[in-house]
Amino acid sequence: MTGAIAPISLLLAAIVAAGELARRLRIVPRFATLAVLGRRAGAVLARRGVSDHLKERATRILAGRMMASSLTAGAILVLVIAPVVLLLLVDGTVPLGVRAAFFDWQARLLILFMSLIYVLARWRLGRRRLQSR
Known part of the structure; x- marks a missing residue:
């Protein structure tokens, strides 16, 4: 690990950037929406006293919404991991030592x-900002 401060710093910066992207792009609520749609589809299928035709129609609509939601969440997930992937790709062409540090x-x-320190500091600053309003 001697002399590996620069690659570790680059990797930490990429991870922090990925975390900030995840927070700003609200990735967790997107997956929560997907879970809610899945539960709704299960509830529709489990309903008794509803015709199969109406169940099929409702599940088709919910399937379309789930597809759109999962594509959106997947695209955001790709954007979130992009900083780390790009750093590893750059390290493949220009040897920076990031893969060895990884x-x-x-x-x-x-x-x-270091990530835990960043998360705790970010959380404390966020709470302080909310309390001052």
Whole structure:
């Protein structure tokens, strides 16, 4: 891990960028919407006393909504992981040492520790900003 501060810093920056993208693009609510649609489809199918024709129509509509929601969530997921993937691709052409840091357990522990510090600081600053309003 000696001399690996620059690759670790680059990897940490890419991970922080991915986390910020996930937060700003609201990826968790998108997957929650997908789960809600799945539960609704299950509830429609489990209903008794409703004709099969109406169930088929309702499930077709819900399937379309689920498809749109899953494509949107998948596209956002691709955008979220893009900084890390791009950094690894650049490291393949210009040797920066990022891949070695990515697979080194000591570097991973350092990145985990630094990421947790960032998340806690971000959470504390966010709470303070909300309380001052």
